Amino acid sequence: MTNMAEDLKAEAPFAGTGLAVTPEDRRRTQRKRSTRERKARTTDVVIYAVLAALVVALMVPFIWMVSSSLKENNQVLTVPIQWVPTEFVWSNYSDIWTRIPMMGYLQNSLYLAVIITCLQVLTGSLAAYGFSKVRFPGRDVLFLAYIGTIAVPWQAYMVPQYIMMQNLGLTNSFNALILLQAFGAFGVFLMRQYYMTIPDELCEAARIDGLSEYGIWARVILPLSKPALASLALLTFVNTWNDYMGPFIYLTSNRLWTVQLGLRSFVGQFDAEYAMIMTGSVISVIPILLIFLVGQRYFIQGIATSGMKG
Protein backbone atom coordinates (compact mmCIF):
# COMPACT_ATOMS: atom_id res chain seq x y z
CA MET A 1 0.00 0.00 0.00
CA THR A 2 2.72 2.43 0.94
CA ASN A 3 4.60 2.09 -2.32
CA MET A 4 1.41 2.85 -4.18
CA ALA A 5 1.04 6.09 -2.28
CA GLU A 6 4.58 6.97 -3.24
CA ASP A 7 3.89 6.22 -6.88
CA LEU A 8 0.98 8.62 -6.79
CA LYS A 9 3.05 11.28 -5.13
CA ALA A 10 5.70 10.89 -7.77
CA GLU A 11 3.10 11.31 -10.46
CA ALA A 12 1.38 14.32 -8.95
CA PRO A 13 3.69 17.04 -10.30
CA PHE A 14 2.97 15.98 -13.87
CA ALA A 15 -0.78 15.60 -13.49
CA GLY A 16 -1.89 18.97 -14.78
CA THR A 17 1.31 20.36 -16.23
CA GLY A 18 1.34 24.11 -16.38
CA LEU A 19 -2.37 24.56 -16.94
CA ALA A 20 -5.10 25.53 -14.55
CA VAL A 21 -6.79 22.39 -13.29
CA THR A 22 -10.32 22.15 -14.69
CA PRO A 23 -12.94 19.88 -13.10
CA GLU A 24 -12.71 17.76 -16.22
CA ASP A 25 -9.01 17.38 -15.71
CA ARG A 26 -9.58 16.36 -12.16
CA ARG A 27 -12.10 13.76 -13.19
CA ARG A 28 -9.69 12.43 -15.76
CA THR A 29 -6.84 12.12 -13.25
CA GLN A 30 -9.21 10.47 -10.82
CA ARG A 31 -10.13 7.89 -13.40
CA LYS A 32 -6.46 7.41 -14.18
CA ARG A 33 -5.72 6.99 -10.51
CA SER A 34 -8.34 4.36 -9.97
CA THR A 35 -7.08 2.28 -12.92
CA ARG A 36 -3.62 2.71 -11.55
CA GLU A 37 -4.78 1.65 -8.14
CA ARG A 38 -6.39 -1.43 -9.56
CA LYS A 39 -3.25 -2.18 -11.52
CA ALA A 40 -1.15 -1.76 -8.40
CA ARG A 41 -3.40 -4.13 -6.53
CA THR A 42 -3.06 -6.78 -9.24
CA THR A 43 0.72 -6.38 -9.22
CA ASP A 44 0.62 -6.85 -5.47
CA VAL A 45 -1.27 -10.08 -5.88
CA VAL A 46 1.12 -11.28 -8.57
CA ILE A 47 4.10 -10.42 -6.39
CA TYR A 48 2.60 -12.24 -3.42
CA ALA A 49 2.01 -15.29 -5.58
CA VAL A 50 5.56 -15.22 -6.93
CA LEU A 51 7.04 -14.76 -3.47
CA ALA A 52 4.90 -17.50 -1.95
CA ALA A 53 5.86 -19.94 -4.71
CA LEU A 54 9.51 -19.00 -4.29
CA VAL A 55 9.49 -19.44 -0.53
CA VAL A 56 7.74 -22.80 -0.78
CA ALA A 57 10.32 -23.94 -3.37
CA LEU A 58 13.18 -22.83 -1.16
CA MET A 59 11.62 -24.45 1.88
CA VAL A 60 11.27 -27.84 0.19
CA PRO A 61 14.25 -29.31 2.09
CA PHE A 62 12.61 -28.37 5.39
CA ILE A 63 9.21 -29.64 4.31
CA TRP A 64 10.83 -32.88 3.21
CA MET A 65 12.73 -33.15 6.47
CA VAL A 66 9.66 -32.75 8.67
CA SER A 67 7.48 -34.98 6.51
CA SER A 68 10.07 -37.77 6.37
CA SER A 69 10.61 -37.61 10.11
CA LEU A 70 7.01 -38.76 10.53
CA LYS A 71 7.23 -41.77 8.21
CA GLU A 72 8.30 -45.38 8.25
CA ASN A 73 11.74 -45.94 6.73
CA ASN A 74 10.41 -47.59 3.59
CA GLN A 75 8.11 -44.68 2.88
CA VAL A 76 10.77 -42.00 2.76
CA LEU A 77 12.23 -42.57 -0.70
CA THR A 78 9.17 -43.59 -2.66
CA VAL A 79 8.09 -43.07 -6.25
CA PRO A 80 6.13 -40.87 -6.52
CA ILE A 81 7.07 -38.61 -3.62
CA GLN A 82 4.70 -38.59 -0.67
CA TRP A 83 4.68 -35.07 0.67
CA VAL A 84 2.26 -35.94 3.42
CA PRO A 85 2.85 -39.23 5.25
CA THR A 86 0.03 -41.73 4.69
CA GLU A 87 0.28 -42.60 8.34
CA PHE A 88 1.91 -40.30 10.85
CA VAL A 89 4.60 -42.22 12.75
CA TRP A 90 4.84 -40.06 15.84
CA SER A 91 6.70 -42.84 17.62
CA ASN A 92 9.91 -41.77 15.80
CA TYR A 93 9.98 -38.81 18.13
CA SER A 94 9.74 -40.96 21.23
CA ASP A 95 12.01 -43.76 19.99
CA ILE A 96 14.97 -41.60 19.07
CA TRP A 97 15.81 -40.85 22.73
CA THR A 98 16.52 -44.54 23.34
CA ARG A 99 18.09 -45.28 19.93
CA ILE A 100 20.86 -42.73 20.48
CA PRO A 101 21.76 -40.77 23.63
CA MET A 102 20.01 -37.72 22.20
CA MET A 103 19.40 -36.11 25.58
CA GLY A 104 23.09 -36.29 26.43
CA TYR A 105 24.00 -34.77 23.06
CA LEU A 106 21.55 -31.92 23.58
CA GLN A 107 22.90 -31.26 27.07
CA ASN A 108 26.48 -31.18 25.80
CA SER A 109 25.59 -28.78 23.00
CA LEU A 110 23.66 -26.55 25.39
CA TYR A 111 26.48 -26.55 27.96
CA LEU A 112 29.10 -25.56 25.37
CA ALA A 113 26.90 -22.97 23.72
CA VAL A 114 25.93 -21.28 27.01
CA ILE A 115 29.45 -21.14 28.47
CA ILE A 116 31.06 -19.96 25.25
CA THR A 117 28.36 -17.35 24.65
CA CYS A 118 28.63 -15.91 28.18
CA LEU A 119 32.41 -15.69 28.05
CA GLN A 120 32.43 -14.26 24.55
CA VAL A 121 29.85 -11.57 25.33
CA LEU A 122 31.51 -10.60 28.62
CA THR A 123 35.12 -10.46 27.44
CA GLY A 124 34.10 -9.08 24.05
CA SER A 125 32.17 -6.15 25.45
CA LEU A 126 34.89 -5.37 28.01
CA ALA A 127 37.60 -5.39 25.37
CA ALA A 128 35.45 -3.37 23.00
CA TYR A 129 35.10 -0.69 25.67
CA GLY A 130 38.86 -0.59 26.04
CA PHE A 131 39.30 -0.31 22.29
CA SER A 132 36.67 2.37 21.75
CA LYS A 133 36.35 4.52 24.86
CA VAL A 134 39.76 4.52 26.58
CA ARG A 135 42.66 6.14 24.79
CA PHE A 136 46.15 4.77 25.43
CA PRO A 137 49.32 4.23 23.42
CA GLY A 138 49.46 1.04 21.38
CA ARG A 139 45.70 0.61 21.36
CA ASP A 140 45.21 0.90 17.63
CA VAL A 141 48.12 -1.39 16.77
CA LEU A 142 46.63 -3.99 19.07
CA PHE A 143 43.23 -3.65 17.45
CA LEU A 144 44.89 -4.09 14.07
CA ALA A 145 46.21 -7.46 15.29
CA TYR A 146 42.63 -8.43 16.12
CA ILE A 147 41.37 -7.38 12.70
CA GLY A 148 44.34 -9.07 11.02
CA THR A 149 43.52 -12.46 12.48
CA ILE A 150 39.90 -12.22 11.33
CA ALA A 151 41.32 -12.18 7.80
CA VAL A 152 43.29 -15.41 8.39
CA PRO A 153 41.19 -18.50 7.73
CA TRP A 154 41.03 -20.54 10.93
CA GLN A 155 41.83 -23.69 9.00
CA ALA A 156 45.26 -22.16 8.48
CA TYR A 157 46.03 -22.27 12.21
CA MET A 158 43.96 -25.20 13.41
CA VAL A 159 47.01 -27.48 13.41
CA PRO A 160 49.09 -25.31 15.80
CA GLN A 161 45.97 -24.95 17.97
CA TYR A 162 45.62 -28.71 18.02
CA ILE A 163 49.27 -29.25 18.94
CA MET A 164 48.88 -26.74 21.75
CA MET A 165 45.78 -28.44 23.12
CA GLN A 166 47.45 -31.81 22.87
CA ASN A 167 50.39 -30.56 24.92
CA LEU A 168 48.06 -29.05 27.49
CA GLY A 169 46.32 -32.42 27.71
CA LEU A 170 43.00 -30.81 26.81
CA THR A 171 42.00 -32.83 23.75
CA ASN A 172 38.82 -34.78 24.25
CA SER A 173 37.46 -32.24 26.71
CA PHE A 174 35.02 -29.33 26.58
CA ASN A 175 37.73 -27.03 27.89
CA ALA A 176 39.59 -27.16 24.58
CA LEU A 177 36.55 -25.89 22.70
CA ILE A 178 35.73 -23.28 25.33
CA LEU A 179 39.26 -21.88 25.30
CA LEU A 180 39.39 -21.83 21.51
CA GLN A 181 36.01 -20.26 20.90
CA ALA A 182 35.25 -17.97 23.83
CA PHE A 183 37.84 -15.28 23.09
CA GLY A 184 37.20 -14.75 19.42
CA ALA A 185 38.22 -11.53 17.74
CA PHE A 186 34.86 -11.33 16.01
CA GLY A 187 32.97 -10.50 19.21
CA VAL A 188 35.36 -7.69 20.04
CA PHE A 189 35.04 -6.34 16.53
CA LEU A 190 31.24 -6.47 16.51
CA MET A 191 30.92 -4.76 19.90
CA ARG A 192 33.49 -2.12 19.06
CA GLN A 193 31.62 -1.24 15.87
CA TYR A 194 28.58 -0.59 18.02
CA TYR A 195 30.37 1.29 20.79
CA MET A 196 31.87 3.64 18.20
CA THR A 197 28.34 4.86 17.48
CA ILE A 198 27.76 5.78 21.15
CA PRO A 199 28.86 9.42 21.59
CA ASP A 200 31.93 9.92 23.79
CA GLU A 201 30.15 12.85 25.46
CA LEU A 202 27.98 10.37 27.35
CA CYS A 203 31.06 8.75 28.90
CA GLU A 204 32.58 12.13 29.67
CA ALA A 205 29.44 13.29 31.40
CA ALA A 206 29.48 10.12 33.48
CA ARG A 207 33.14 10.71 34.33
CA ILE A 208 32.32 14.18 35.55
CA ASP A 209 29.56 12.68 37.65
CA GLY A 210 32.28 10.63 39.31
CA LEU A 211 31.74 7.20 37.78
CA SER A 212 34.83 5.06 37.33
CA GLU A 213 35.57 3.56 33.92
CA TYR A 214 34.18 0.21 35.09
CA GLY A 215 31.10 2.00 36.34
CA ILE A 216 30.63 3.68 32.96
CA TRP A 217 30.96 0.35 31.21
CA ALA A 218 28.45 -1.32 33.50
CA ARG A 219 25.95 1.48 33.99
CA VAL A 220 26.10 3.58 30.84
CA ILE A 221 27.47 1.52 27.97
CA LEU A 222 26.00 -1.90 28.72
CA PRO A 223 22.41 -0.69 29.03
CA LEU A 224 22.81 1.29 25.81
CA SER A 225 24.25 -1.62 23.89
CA LYS A 226 21.53 -4.18 24.55
CA PRO A 227 20.76 -4.70 20.85
CA ALA A 228 24.42 -5.33 20.04
CA LEU A 229 24.81 -7.64 23.04
CA ALA A 230 21.75 -9.55 21.89
CA SER A 231 23.16 -9.81 18.35
CA LEU A 232 26.50 -11.09 19.57
CA ALA A 233 24.95 -13.52 22.05
CA LEU A 234 22.56 -14.98 19.48
CA LEU A 235 25.18 -15.26 16.74
CA THR A 236 27.66 -16.90 19.11
CA PHE A 237 25.07 -19.29 20.52
CA VAL A 238 23.90 -20.41 17.09
CA ASN A 239 27.47 -20.74 15.78
CA THR A 240 28.49 -22.88 18.72
CA TRP A 241 25.35 -24.99 18.55
CA ASN A 242 25.87 -25.61 14.84
CA ASP A 243 29.64 -26.02 14.97
CA TYR A 244 30.76 -29.31 13.53
CA MET A 245 34.48 -29.06 12.92
CA GLY A 246 35.46 -28.01 16.46
CA PRO A 247 33.75 -30.93 18.23
CA PHE A 248 34.79 -33.21 15.34
CA ILE A 249 38.46 -32.43 15.94
CA TYR A 250 38.46 -32.31 19.73
CA LEU A 251 35.73 -34.56 21.12
CA THR A 252 36.41 -38.25 20.64
CA SER A 253 34.40 -39.97 23.36
CA ASN A 254 30.72 -40.48 22.75
CA ARG A 255 29.64 -39.08 26.11
CA LEU A 256 31.08 -35.67 25.16
CA TRP A 257 29.50 -35.50 21.72
CA THR A 258 27.32 -32.59 20.67
CA VAL A 259 24.07 -32.91 18.72
CA GLN A 260 25.88 -32.35 15.44
CA LEU A 261 28.45 -35.08 16.09
CA GLY A 262 25.83 -37.48 17.39
CA LEU A 263 23.62 -36.93 14.37
CA ARG A 264 26.50 -37.36 11.94
CA SER A 265 27.61 -40.55 13.60
CA PHE A 266 24.05 -41.90 13.56
CA VAL A 267 23.91 -41.25 9.81
CA GLY A 268 27.23 -43.03 9.39
CA GLN A 269 26.15 -46.09 11.33
CA PHE A 270 22.57 -46.54 10.21
CA ASP A 271 22.41 -44.93 6.81
CA ALA A 272 19.18 -46.72 5.90
CA GLU A 273 17.26 -45.40 8.90
CA TYR A 274 15.99 -42.54 6.80
CA ALA A 275 13.04 -41.59 8.97
CA MET A 276 14.93 -41.62 12.24
CA ILE A 277 17.77 -39.61 10.71
CA MET A 278 15.27 -36.96 9.71
CA THR A 279 13.75 -37.03 13.19
CA GLY A 280 17.18 -36.34 14.65
CA SER A 281 17.72 -33.53 12.15
CA VAL A 282 14.43 -31.90 13.11
CA ILE A 283 15.30 -32.11 16.80
CA SER A 284 18.72 -30.57 16.17
CA VAL A 285 17.18 -27.64 14.29
CA ILE A 286 14.25 -26.87 16.63
CA PRO A 287 16.30 -24.96 19.27
CA ILE A 288 17.81 -22.80 16.53
CA LEU A 289 14.38 -22.16 15.05
CA LEU A 290 13.00 -21.06 18.42
CA ILE A 291 15.93 -18.75 19.09
CA PHE A 292 15.70 -17.35 15.62
CA LEU A 293 11.98 -16.66 15.88
CA VAL A 294 12.49 -14.78 19.14
CA GLY A 295 15.53 -12.79 18.07
CA GLN A 296 15.50 -12.56 14.26
CA ARG A 297 15.76 -8.77 14.43
CA TYR A 298 19.10 -9.03 16.23
CA PHE A 299 20.48 -11.57 13.77
CA ILE A 300 19.80 -9.29 10.86
CA GLN A 301 21.15 -6.25 12.73
CA GLY A 302 24.27 -8.16 13.75
CA ILE A 303 24.95 -9.05 10.15
CA ALA A 304 24.35 -5.51 8.99
CA THR A 305 26.68 -4.04 11.63
CA SER A 306 29.52 -6.49 11.30
CA GLY A 307 29.17 -6.70 7.56
CA MET A 308 28.50 -3.31 6.15
CA LYS A 309 30.42 -1.06 8.47
CA GLY A 310 33.48 -3.27 8.34
Place this chain on the structure above:
Amino acid sequence: MTTETLEPVAAPASPQHGRGNRKQARRNTLIGWTFILPNFLGFLAFTLIPVIAAFALSFMEWTSFTAPRWVGLENFQRMFQSDTFWVALRNTVAYALGHVPLTMALALLLAMLLNRKLKGIGFFRVAIFFPYITSLVAVAVVWNMLFSPDSGPINQFLNSIGIAETPGWTSSSDWAMPAVIITSVWRDMGYYMVLYLAGLQAIPSELYEAAEVDGASAWQRFWNVTIPSLRPTTFFVVVMLTVSSFKVFDLIVVMTNGGPGRSTTVLSQLIYQEGIGEGKFGYSSAISLVLFLIVLTVTVLQFKIQQRRER
Protein backbone atom coordinates in the same frame (compact mmCIF):
# COMPACT_ATOMS: atom_id res chain seq x y z
CA MET B 1 23.47 14.29 32.38
CA THR B 2 25.65 17.36 32.22
CA THR B 3 27.38 18.20 28.98
CA GLU B 4 29.65 21.03 30.19
CA THR B 5 33.07 20.91 28.63
CA LEU B 6 35.15 20.42 31.75
CA GLU B 7 38.51 18.71 31.82
CA PRO B 8 37.81 15.04 31.39
CA VAL B 9 38.70 13.13 34.53
CA ALA B 10 39.97 10.01 32.81
CA ALA B 11 40.12 9.30 29.07
CA PRO B 12 40.74 10.77 26.62
CA ALA B 13 44.15 12.14 27.57
CA SER B 14 44.73 15.47 25.90
CA PRO B 15 47.84 15.79 23.74
CA GLN B 16 49.23 18.60 25.96
CA HIS B 17 52.27 17.64 28.00
CA GLY B 18 52.64 17.96 31.73
CA ARG B 19 53.17 15.82 34.73
CA GLY B 20 49.47 15.49 35.43
CA ASN B 21 48.78 14.40 31.90
CA ARG B 22 51.55 11.86 31.84
CA LYS B 23 50.20 10.38 35.03
CA GLN B 24 46.80 10.47 33.42
CA ALA B 25 48.12 8.67 30.35
CA ARG B 26 49.67 5.97 32.50
CA ARG B 27 46.40 5.53 34.35
CA ASN B 28 44.54 5.30 31.04
CA THR B 29 46.93 2.65 29.81
CA LEU B 30 46.35 0.66 32.95
CA ILE B 31 42.57 1.03 32.74
CA GLY B 32 42.55 0.25 29.02
CA TRP B 33 44.54 -2.91 29.51
CA THR B 34 42.35 -4.18 32.34
CA PHE B 35 39.39 -3.95 29.99
CA ILE B 36 41.17 -5.70 27.15
CA LEU B 37 43.10 -8.26 29.15
CA PRO B 38 40.46 -10.97 29.78
CA ASN B 39 39.81 -11.28 26.09
CA PHE B 40 43.37 -10.59 25.02
CA LEU B 41 44.88 -13.44 27.06
CA GLY B 42 42.64 -15.95 25.34
CA PHE B 43 43.10 -14.28 21.99
CA LEU B 44 46.88 -14.20 22.35
CA ALA B 45 47.22 -17.81 23.44
CA PHE B 46 44.68 -19.45 21.15
CA THR B 47 44.59 -17.27 18.07
CA LEU B 48 47.56 -14.95 17.71
CA ILE B 49 50.28 -17.41 18.73
CA PRO B 50 48.87 -20.25 16.60
CA VAL B 51 48.67 -17.89 13.60
CA ILE B 52 52.33 -16.96 13.99
CA ALA B 53 53.26 -20.59 14.71
CA ALA B 54 51.55 -21.71 11.51
CA PHE B 55 53.89 -19.46 9.53
CA ALA B 56 56.98 -20.78 11.26
CA LEU B 57 55.87 -24.41 11.12
CA SER B 58 55.52 -24.35 7.37
CA PHE B 59 59.32 -24.09 7.10
CA MET B 60 59.93 -26.95 9.53
CA GLU B 61 59.73 -30.65 9.42
CA TRP B 62 57.76 -31.79 12.42
CA THR B 63 55.63 -34.87 12.84
CA SER B 64 54.12 -36.54 15.90
CA PHE B 65 57.16 -38.85 15.95
CA THR B 66 60.07 -36.50 15.21
CA ALA B 67 61.41 -33.34 16.78
CA PRO B 68 60.94 -30.05 14.88
CA ARG B 69 63.74 -29.30 12.41
CA TRP B 70 64.22 -26.31 10.11
CA VAL B 71 64.01 -27.43 6.49
CA GLY B 72 63.45 -24.18 4.57
CA LEU B 73 61.27 -24.66 1.52
CA GLU B 74 61.28 -28.45 1.48
CA ASN B 75 57.63 -28.71 2.52
CA PHE B 76 56.63 -26.48 -0.36
CA GLN B 77 58.68 -28.51 -2.83
CA ARG B 78 56.99 -31.68 -1.66
CA MET B 79 53.61 -30.02 -1.82
CA PHE B 80 54.04 -28.79 -5.38
CA GLN B 81 55.05 -32.30 -6.45
CA SER B 82 52.08 -33.84 -4.69
CA ASP B 83 49.26 -34.85 -6.97
CA THR B 84 46.70 -34.65 -4.16
CA PHE B 85 47.57 -31.01 -3.49
CA TRP B 86 46.82 -30.04 -7.09
CA VAL B 87 43.59 -32.04 -7.08
CA ALA B 88 42.49 -30.29 -3.88
CA LEU B 89 43.45 -26.88 -5.24
CA ARG B 90 41.57 -27.53 -8.50
CA ASN B 91 38.49 -28.72 -6.58
CA THR B 92 38.57 -25.66 -4.32
CA VAL B 93 38.77 -23.34 -7.33
CA ALA B 94 35.95 -25.25 -9.05
CA TYR B 95 33.82 -24.86 -5.94
CA ALA B 96 34.54 -21.13 -5.80
CA LEU B 97 33.75 -20.67 -9.51
CA GLY B 98 30.34 -22.23 -8.97
CA HIS B 99 29.51 -20.91 -5.53
CA VAL B 100 30.46 -17.22 -5.91
CA PRO B 101 28.54 -16.19 -9.05
CA LEU B 102 25.48 -18.33 -8.33
CA THR B 103 25.09 -17.16 -4.74
CA MET B 104 25.65 -13.56 -5.74
CA ALA B 105 23.13 -13.60 -8.59
CA LEU B 106 20.44 -15.36 -6.58
CA ALA B 107 21.00 -13.18 -3.51
CA LEU B 108 20.62 -10.04 -5.63
CA LEU B 109 17.53 -11.42 -7.37
CA LEU B 110 15.91 -12.31 -4.05
CA ALA B 111 16.82 -8.95 -2.54
CA MET B 112 15.23 -7.11 -5.48
CA LEU B 113 12.09 -9.21 -5.19
CA LEU B 114 11.88 -8.65 -1.45
CA ASN B 115 12.80 -4.96 -1.47
CA ARG B 116 9.27 -3.62 -1.38
CA LYS B 117 6.94 -2.39 1.25
CA LEU B 118 4.30 -5.08 1.38
CA LYS B 119 2.41 -6.45 4.31
CA GLY B 120 4.11 -9.57 5.60
CA ILE B 121 7.26 -9.10 3.54
CA GLY B 122 9.26 -9.71 6.71
CA PHE B 123 8.05 -13.28 6.80
CA PHE B 124 9.42 -14.00 3.33
CA ARG B 125 12.78 -12.45 4.20
CA VAL B 126 13.07 -14.41 7.43
CA ALA B 127 12.10 -17.68 5.73
CA ILE B 128 14.75 -17.24 3.05
CA PHE B 129 17.37 -16.30 5.63
CA PHE B 130 16.69 -19.31 7.84
CA PRO B 131 18.75 -21.94 5.94
CA TYR B 132 21.86 -19.90 6.69
CA ILE B 133 21.59 -20.53 10.42
CA THR B 134 20.38 -24.10 10.15
CA SER B 135 22.94 -26.60 11.36
CA LEU B 136 25.18 -27.82 8.65
CA VAL B 137 24.82 -31.46 9.54
CA ALA B 138 21.04 -31.30 9.18
CA VAL B 139 21.39 -29.43 5.88
CA ALA B 140 23.91 -31.92 4.51
CA VAL B 141 21.89 -34.92 5.63
CA VAL B 142 18.66 -33.66 4.09
CA TRP B 143 20.27 -32.66 0.81
CA ASN B 144 22.12 -35.95 0.57
CA MET B 145 18.77 -37.64 0.73
CA LEU B 146 17.18 -35.23 -1.73
CA PHE B 147 20.06 -35.99 -4.09
CA SER B 148 19.70 -39.73 -3.65
CA PRO B 149 20.30 -41.15 -7.16
CA ASP B 150 17.48 -43.69 -7.51
CA SER B 151 14.32 -42.39 -5.96
CA GLY B 152 15.47 -39.08 -4.50
CA PRO B 153 13.04 -36.19 -4.96
CA ILE B 154 15.45 -34.22 -7.14
CA ASN B 155 15.94 -36.98 -9.66
CA GLN B 156 12.23 -37.73 -9.60
CA PHE B 157 11.61 -34.10 -10.43
CA LEU B 158 14.17 -34.24 -13.25
CA ASN B 159 12.46 -37.37 -14.57
CA SER B 160 9.11 -35.65 -14.49
CA ILE B 161 10.36 -32.79 -16.67
CA GLY B 162 11.65 -35.26 -19.24
CA ILE B 163 15.26 -35.85 -18.23
CA ALA B 164 15.72 -39.61 -18.34
CA GLU B 165 19.47 -39.73 -17.73
CA THR B 166 19.56 -38.29 -14.23
CA PRO B 167 22.90 -37.52 -12.58
CA GLY B 168 24.27 -39.70 -9.78
CA TRP B 169 24.96 -36.58 -7.66
CA THR B 170 26.99 -37.38 -4.54
CA SER B 171 27.72 -40.94 -5.68
CA SER B 172 29.23 -39.83 -8.98
CA SER B 173 32.61 -38.17 -9.18
CA ASP B 174 31.39 -35.80 -11.91
CA TRP B 175 28.28 -34.65 -10.10
CA ALA B 176 29.37 -34.59 -6.46
CA MET B 177 30.82 -31.09 -6.73
CA PRO B 178 27.71 -29.60 -8.40
CA ALA B 179 25.62 -31.22 -5.64
CA VAL B 180 27.78 -29.60 -2.96
CA ILE B 181 27.61 -26.25 -4.75
CA ILE B 182 23.81 -26.36 -5.05
CA THR B 183 23.51 -27.13 -1.35
CA SER B 184 25.87 -24.34 -0.33
CA VAL B 185 24.19 -21.80 -2.61
CA TRP B 186 20.84 -22.66 -1.08
CA ARG B 187 22.28 -22.29 2.38
CA ASP B 188 24.20 -19.04 1.88
CA MET B 189 22.02 -16.92 -0.39
CA GLY B 190 19.78 -15.71 2.44
CA TYR B 191 22.76 -14.16 4.21
CA TYR B 192 23.94 -12.27 1.14
CA MET B 193 20.35 -11.30 0.39
CA VAL B 194 20.31 -9.45 3.72
CA LEU B 195 23.47 -7.56 2.72
CA TYR B 196 21.98 -6.70 -0.70
CA LEU B 197 18.71 -5.58 0.90
CA ALA B 198 20.66 -3.14 3.06
CA GLY B 199 22.43 -1.92 -0.07
CA LEU B 200 19.21 -1.54 -2.06
CA GLN B 201 17.52 0.39 0.72
CA ALA B 202 20.38 2.87 0.75
CA ILE B 203 19.76 3.88 -2.90
CA PRO B 204 17.89 7.22 -2.92
CA SER B 205 14.51 6.86 -4.63
CA GLU B 206 15.13 10.16 -6.47
CA LEU B 207 17.58 8.32 -8.71
CA TYR B 208 14.83 5.99 -9.90
CA GLU B 209 12.34 8.82 -10.26
CA ALA B 210 14.79 10.81 -12.36
CA ALA B 211 15.50 7.79 -14.54
CA GLU B 212 11.79 7.23 -15.01
CA VAL B 213 11.28 10.84 -16.06
CA ASP B 214 14.05 10.37 -18.61
CA GLY B 215 12.08 7.46 -19.99
CA ALA B 216 14.38 4.67 -18.82
CA SER B 217 12.86 1.18 -18.98
CA ALA B 218 12.90 -1.12 -15.98
CA TRP B 219 15.83 -2.98 -17.48
CA GLN B 220 17.76 0.25 -18.10
CA ARG B 221 17.06 1.40 -14.56
CA PHE B 222 18.44 -1.88 -13.29
CA TRP B 223 21.65 -1.58 -15.28
CA ASN B 224 22.20 2.15 -14.94
CA VAL B 225 20.90 2.90 -11.45
CA THR B 226 20.71 -0.26 -9.35
CA ILE B 227 23.93 -1.98 -10.40
CA PRO B 228 26.22 1.08 -10.14
CA SER B 229 24.67 2.13 -6.81
CA LEU B 230 25.19 -1.33 -5.41
CA ARG B 231 28.87 -1.40 -6.31
CA PRO B 232 30.18 -1.12 -2.71
CA THR B 233 27.82 -3.89 -1.57
CA THR B 234 28.76 -6.09 -4.51
CA PHE B 235 32.42 -5.57 -3.78
CA PHE B 236 31.93 -6.62 -0.18
CA VAL B 237 29.78 -9.59 -1.16
CA VAL B 238 32.31 -10.81 -3.72
CA VAL B 239 35.19 -10.59 -1.24
CA MET B 240 33.25 -12.37 1.50
CA LEU B 241 31.99 -15.05 -0.88
CA THR B 242 35.36 -15.74 -2.45
CA VAL B 243 37.12 -15.93 0.89
CA SER B 244 34.47 -18.24 2.31
CA SER B 245 34.61 -20.42 -0.83
CA PHE B 246 38.30 -21.02 -0.44
CA LYS B 247 37.76 -21.89 3.20
CA VAL B 248 35.00 -24.43 2.45
CA PHE B 249 35.42 -27.31 4.88
CA ASP B 250 32.59 -28.60 7.08
CA LEU B 251 30.01 -28.87 4.32
CA ILE B 252 32.36 -31.07 2.31
CA VAL B 253 33.37 -33.16 5.32
CA VAL B 254 29.77 -33.89 6.23
CA MET B 255 28.29 -34.21 2.75
CA THR B 256 30.87 -36.16 0.74
CA ASN B 257 33.99 -36.34 2.91
CA GLY B 258 35.99 -35.50 -0.19
CA GLY B 259 34.65 -38.35 -2.25
CA PRO B 260 33.82 -40.21 -4.31
CA GLY B 261 37.54 -40.81 -4.78
CA ARG B 262 39.14 -37.39 -4.51
CA SER B 263 36.48 -35.62 -6.53
CA THR B 264 35.48 -33.16 -3.80
CA THR B 265 38.66 -33.04 -1.68
CA VAL B 266 39.41 -29.38 -0.87
CA LEU B 267 42.40 -27.57 0.61
CA SER B 268 41.02 -27.21 4.16
CA GLN B 269 40.33 -30.90 4.27
CA LEU B 270 43.85 -31.69 3.12
CA ILE B 271 45.23 -29.53 5.95
CA TYR B 272 43.10 -31.48 8.41
CA GLN B 273 44.05 -34.89 7.01
CA GLU B 274 47.78 -34.21 6.85
CA GLY B 275 48.08 -32.20 10.05
CA ILE B 276 45.64 -33.66 12.54
CA GLY B 277 44.91 -37.00 10.89
CA GLU B 278 48.48 -38.00 10.14
CA GLY B 279 50.40 -35.67 12.45
CA LYS B 280 52.51 -34.03 9.72
CA PHE B 281 52.51 -30.65 11.41
CA GLY B 282 55.10 -28.96 9.20
CA TYR B 283 53.78 -30.16 5.88
CA SER B 284 50.16 -29.31 6.69
CA SER B 285 51.21 -25.82 7.77
CA ALA B 286 52.77 -25.30 4.35
CA ILE B 287 49.36 -26.02 2.80
CA SER B 288 47.82 -23.60 5.33
CA LEU B 289 50.18 -20.89 4.21
CA VAL B 290 49.18 -21.44 0.58
CA LEU B 291 45.49 -21.24 1.57
CA PHE B 292 46.13 -18.02 3.46
CA LEU B 293 48.10 -16.51 0.57
CA ILE B 294 45.31 -17.35 -1.88
CA VAL B 295 42.71 -15.72 0.36
CA LEU B 296 44.94 -12.67 0.85
CA THR B 297 45.70 -12.33 -2.87
CA VAL B 298 42.03 -12.56 -3.81
CA THR B 299 41.12 -9.88 -1.26
CA VAL B 300 43.92 -7.51 -2.27
CA LEU B 301 43.20 -8.04 -5.97
CA GLN B 302 39.55 -7.23 -5.50
CA PHE B 303 40.45 -4.11 -3.52
CA LYS B 304 42.67 -2.97 -6.40
CA ILE B 305 39.96 -3.59 -8.98
CA GLN B 306 37.45 -1.72 -6.83
CA GLN B 307 39.82 1.24 -6.49
CA ARG B 308 40.44 1.42 -10.22
CA ARG B 309 36.70 1.36 -10.91
CA GLU B 310 36.11 4.19 -8.50
CA ARG B 311 38.67 6.40 -10.16
